[in-house]
Amino acid sequence: MCGITGWISYDNDLTTQRRTLDAMTGTMACRGPDAAGIWLGTHAAFGHRRLAVIDIDGGRQPMSVEADGRTPTRPTSAERDGRAPAQPSPAQPTSIEHDGRTLLVTTYSGEVYNYRELRAELENLGHTFRTQSDTEVVLHAYLEWGEAFAQRLNGMYAFALWDPRTEELLLVRDRMGIKPLYYHPTPDGVLFGSEPKAIFAHPAARPVVDAEGLAELITFTKTPGHAVYKGMHELRPGHLVRVTRRGLTIKRYWALEAREHTDDLDTTIAHIRELLDDIVARQLIADVPLCTLLSGGLDSSAITALAARALTAAGSGPVRSFAVDFTGYTENFKADDLRGTPDGPYAHALAEHVRSDHHDIVLDTAALMDHGHRAAVLAARDLPNGFGDGDTSLFLLFKAIREQSTVALSGESADEVFGGYSWFHNPEAVHADTFPWAAAGVAGRFAGGTATREALLDPGLLGKLDLPGYEARRYREALAEVPYLDSDTGLQRRMREISYLHLTRFVQILLDRKDRASMAVGLEVRVPFCDHRLVEYVFNTPWSMKTFDGREKSLLRAAARDVLPDAVADRVKSPYPSTQDPRYAEALRAELKDLLADRDAPVRPLLDADTAARATADGATSDIRPGAELVLGMDAWLRTTGTTLEL
Known part of the structure; x- marks a missing residue:
């Protein structure tokens, strides 16, 4: 790398x-x-x-x-x-x-x-x-x-x-x-x-x-x-x-193609497991210290468990694993419609199950708000289009891992391959005439909030950009690429489209985030679930087979269940964590208020001044996180990169 x-x-x-x-x-x-x-x-x-x-x-x-x-x-x-x-x-x-x-x-x-x-x-x-x-x-x-x-x-x-x-x-x-x-x-x-x-x-x-x-x-x-x-x-x-x-x-030289899936369910599960065993074994090859990223979810747990088996068989175990956590997160966790459980207990259960050499990287709000850390994240990403504290925590996790390992295996992309996100199973999102994650409104929620990212921007600017129209054009372009079989009708046809959208659009957001955060500290992160053989095979399995047990990621769960504790195998999908410390939102509000007082702030012409003022007023309780993250990031980006906006 x-x-x-x-x-x-x-x-x-x-x-x-x-x-x-x-x-x-x-x-x-x-x-x-x-x-x-x-x-x-x-x-x-x-x-x-x-x-x-x-x-x-x-x-x-x-x-x-x-x-x-x-x-x-x-x-x-x-x-x-x-x-x-x-x-x-x-x-x-x-x-x-x-x-x-x-x-x-x-x-x-x-x-x-x-x-x-x-x-x-x-x-x-x-x-x-x-x-x-x-x-x-x-x-x-x-x-x-x-x-x-x-x-x-x-x-x-x-x-x-x-x-x-x-x-x-x-x-x-x-x-x-x-x-x-x-x-x-x-x-x-x-x-x-x-x-x-x-x-x-x-x-x-x-x-x-x-x-x-x-x-x-x-x-x-x-x-x-x-x-x-x-x-x-x-x-x-x-x-x-x-x-x-x-x-x-x-x-x-390569693209997803629609092919007839002729394997029965048992054969499909067995083939997925064979592929995973081969993929993980190949990706364990390195001449430097290696580890896994472990959240306690099905995806990272499967990779960690398979890596542990392969290393033990080769006489070179145990596998080393790392998880991110926040001070007081598990003890004070509040479930929402995106994240139902904290990662810590499940990561520990898997680590104990496979006897990994496990390490928790625990972060506090001060580390997440540190200007040096956030500047390093912006410099790594080149653009202020990230996940707020999720980007900073990922950077700090990777920085801590790099002190002990040079290569890490990740469970990223399994949700796109196997259909793991909640909106895959939400009829309104599935049948919406747009990207399903947009219909589900996840942009702000991934960053720990509920408001839209553009909430603080000038209405005139938003009218000029026409974000709904831009998104609609990109959606139509993506749909025009989808390959079909003549037998694809009804729900199967739509779920092929949903899978294609995730494997060619949504996954790119996460892969770019992962690459920039890891390479900013010289850590190589490998992504076993992106092996093209696995992607091609699962893309062409019928949606009814991908959900044969009535749940998300049925095929992956069945293929890896024998190496996982039941609590981990049966856990419902919970995305990468975001801090729930209320002091984080308060710190964002204070920083945004300082920015509004700076008449020379380069982002000011892009803001709705009245909305931003109300959001930062004493006693304001509105959700500020997604909008403030974007505005503060854009301001730092314009200040430090010399970028010119031609609007």
Whole structure:
């Protein structure tokens, strides 16, 4: 797991641009605290910050393949089966030449979990390796199979490949979008990076947000490819971008497809368990300390229990687990319609059940309101579109974990895959003519409140942005992508749509949050439930099978029940916790009041001054959390990033 960046310029000699590359690379030091590297070519320049996880000594980057004369030139497998032309082309490099030249360079982020199998296959085809890293396997896989190599990768990744022979760049992102990758076309090439800040370190890019970008920021959705900033794009999951002197082209190499599900219930449950056992075993591979994130919910408990079994079988247990908690949270917990139970007792029950080396990270309101912590979260996210105290607590949890582990396995994304959220089972939300989470009004409640995020914004601004219209357009775009079977009718057809919306939109909100918070402290978080084999299989199981026991996540519960205590297996879904300490809302109110007194506050022109004044008046009791979190975040964002709003 690392941070990558680069610059392609066909009109300039980039061998003289080390200072610019150093600046771009330096913005991601937190993503890669272990090493930094720069590669400069005539028209391509790559930067890399490394978090060393596999092959600590040999995996330094940027990494290249050099033609050294040790292996004879030969046709690739793509040529042998007639899929590649005899001469080099952008899509299929045709042979490994060995005349002392650089054949291929990469700056790579992520993990390929099947790299050992791919390496063995490539060695049988005549490739030689000088490291034990998955990075080198990716290089040789491209040399052998061209663009088709992406379909062979199992993992989470975002990387760039530069072919000096054809002067072409390839950007690749994993199927589910676990790892981020942004790009910014220029008149003579492109800038790219793991995060927008890397691109903005280049003098040709400036942070500008127009009305559409601001609407994307405020609405609780994440449009694939939309980066909020004007002129910048996020590479869509399962896509690649090729850049040549002729311009930029985008190609999809993976998408969810509708397939007939022929397995019966018992076979389906058994296959899901087989997949989970294999996925967890693969994702436990690391040359550094590893742990799990444990909330006591079904998802994280299943991952922790399966990891404990795998490590015990390998003689390397116990598994180390971590949970977040707040001072007095369990003792004073108040249930609501989103969170029915506190995590602590269930996390402890699972930890005791599997005998994990468990640690609670307990946070107080002072830590959540600390300006330094919140500034670090905003810097990590690049945008003020988060979950309020949920972002700060996640950052602090990861920071504490990083003191003891470098890699963590998470239960994230199981709700999107198996249908776990309450609105999956709410007929009004399911049949609403919008995103179901929007119909359920969860944006504010995820941040610990009940009001809308835009509650304190100027009505004139909201009219210009037309948030309902923007959300409706994005919803229609998403529905137009959904694949169907002829047999999909009624509820089954609608639930296929609901599943697709979550797997391509909602999950991106959470994966981006997870990536930014973890990489801000140099922690690699792996997401077993995002393995594309599992996602494809469960996506095509009928909704009646996904709810066969009348509950949420029926298939996952059945597949993992034997490794879980009953109390954990039967627990109702409870999302990531948010502090219930009333002093947190009071602190937000006081900070917002101070902001309103600052006539130079950059966010003031965006506010409804009367509504904000009433919300901060002495004795005010209205729900302020979601709106205040957004406003305070936007103010800090505008102050610190130099972002210009073009409204």
